[in-house]
Amino acid sequence: MGSKILIVTLLLICASIACNGEDGFIYSRATFYGSPECLGSPRGACGYGEYGRTVNNGEVSGVSRLYRNGSGCGACYQVRCTIPTHCSEQGTKLVVTDFGVGDHTDFVLSLGAYSNLARPNMAAELYAYGVVGIEYRQIPCQYASNLVLKVHDRSKFPSYFAVVPLYQGGVYDITAVEVWLEDCKEWRGMRRPFGAVFDMENPPIGALNLRLQVTSYTSGDVKLVQLPTLIPADWKAGVAYDTALQLN
Template identity: 65%
Template sequence: MACYSFFFSLIVLLAAVCHGQDAFVCSRATYYGSPKCRATENGACGFGEYGQAVNNGEVTGVSRLYRNGTGCGACYQVRCRIPAHCSDEGVKVVVTDYGEGDHTDFILSTRAYAKLARPNMAEELFAYGVVDIEYQRIPCRYRYNLFLKVHERSNYPHYLAVVPLYKEGMYDIIAVEIWLEDCKEWWPMRRVFGTVFDLQNPPAGPLNFRLQVVAEANAEVKLVQLTSAIPSDWKAGIAYDTAFQLN
């Protein structure tokens, strides 16, 4: 009984260390590489090249935090927990992909994984492969407005797919609607995968959108209207400035 009580007390102590100060949560992280030390070329969020370059390539794939794509674009501070090798600040990453490792919540780009380490300690940290970490969600910060990118698979004027980019703050986009002028109603777009929303036979532009966003899990839904966000002569692969930001 004494051994059991000690073991239980140890678990409670470890949980308190992870979930106490600053709301950090304990988990594990690994990394995946590419020739450019960034993430995979085709991430599950549908960001394309943006998913490799955003935040200076300090990005991550996640497992349960992916939340069927709703977690795409969220920002986290991640710190590893090997005092001899890990920096106090850790790294701030953007979710651009889905991935599962060895009981990990994060699969970091190699650029991001290296920033977990103290100066000149990255090589030693890479040797671990998987490390214990603590993380917390933080607001995203950009120098840009929210953009709506017309996905490359769109086909003017018959098929439209859009991808929100540069989502600030701690908002999650849970749904996207488009205004049908003929019907005088908002029509839901389909979440194809990640943060890609589409519609067959979209209305003629310029196009108005309405985003359903929440600031945190189970929070009240906020409606954000984007007027004339995409022009009538929209083109696949182009990202359009909405002149608006969520934060």
Template identity: 65%
Template sequence: MACYSLFFSLILLLAAVCYGQDDFVCSRATYYGSPDCLGTATGACGFGEYGRTFYNGQVTGVSRLYRHGIGCGACYQVRCNIPTHCSEEGTKVVVTDYGEGDRTDFILSTRGYAKLARPDMEAELFAYGVVDIEYKRIPCRHGRNLLLKVHENSKYPLYLAIVPLYKGGIYDIVALEVWQEDYKEWRPMRRAYGTVFDISNPPRERLSFRMQMAMEANEEAKWVQLASAIPSDWKAGIEYDTAFQLN
């Protein structure tokens, strides 16, 4: 009976550590290496070079949090659970890629993983390879307007692909639509992959969009309109400022 009592006491203690403080969730994290310690330009979210340097290279690939691309651009606070090695604050990272590890939710960039450690303890933490962590979703604070980048694969004027950049707050982009003036209707865009939305034969006029935004926690959804966000003579690879910030 004493053994069972001890067992259940340990289970309750673990639950308190994982879920008892500000909604942190238990998981595991590892890291991937790159020559410059930044992210990768070939990430599954479609961010390209933006996905390498964002958050000063503190980026991550995720598995189940990827959610078919809806999780791209989400921000998380991640902290590990080795008191002698891990800082109290941990690291703040943004999702730019998909990746699966050894029962891990996060595959952090080298810079992101290093921020988990106390000062002068980075090497010891890297030696673990995989660490137990706890994480929670946090709002993204970019201090930048939302940008709509015309993906490099776009072909003017017959094919348009859009990548939203600097998505702020804690909302996810669930859907993206473009206004068709001659039909007076919103045309849905396809989520091609990650956070890349595309459409064939887009309208030829200056383009207005609306995004459906939802909070992961309570599924509260809202529509945000971006009027005249992209000119009619748009060009592949160019980023257009929407003059809008989502908090």
């Protein structure tokens, strides 16, 4: 009897908190978006706009604690559900583009990502569960393009400058963005108002020289990355600029 009570207790603990499994997977729960398009909101908490609905062929997710105050935006995960009769072995590979809370879930998936959890012709049965047990692990993001910095739509030339990183590769969180102030000969940190957005009032006049502080979520390593290209002096809101590098 005592051993049975212990097993039940451990199962309940793993159901309420993340427990580590094999190959670095962590146990949790997931559900899916209930919006009409099932893609999440273009006004998501990461500040990605339409990119947050369509990147990675729409296989995206909102997350709760993995949001990490916005630094978790852009992270990639392999997620697979744990119902043997319904769930595929590989699951889905998704990109975090929003904050989302379900019924004790870590992930709120787009419909496309959720359907990819299922075995062939089993997606409808999986939808009926609403919430499923999963296991997940962070994986490197891989894109054909370089890291891009999009000047946020709320920017107002030349008095207010805000950027959001897109196509962020590797397993690094962008934890800070700094601007070089030539007059002061120093790097000045930008503010993170929300999500993946970094901003600055009264930015320097002329082309903007930026560098990133990045942190590996898996190892905790921190490094500074100097961008080899500059944001042009006549930058415009809504325009995306290629950084000529990737965070692999």
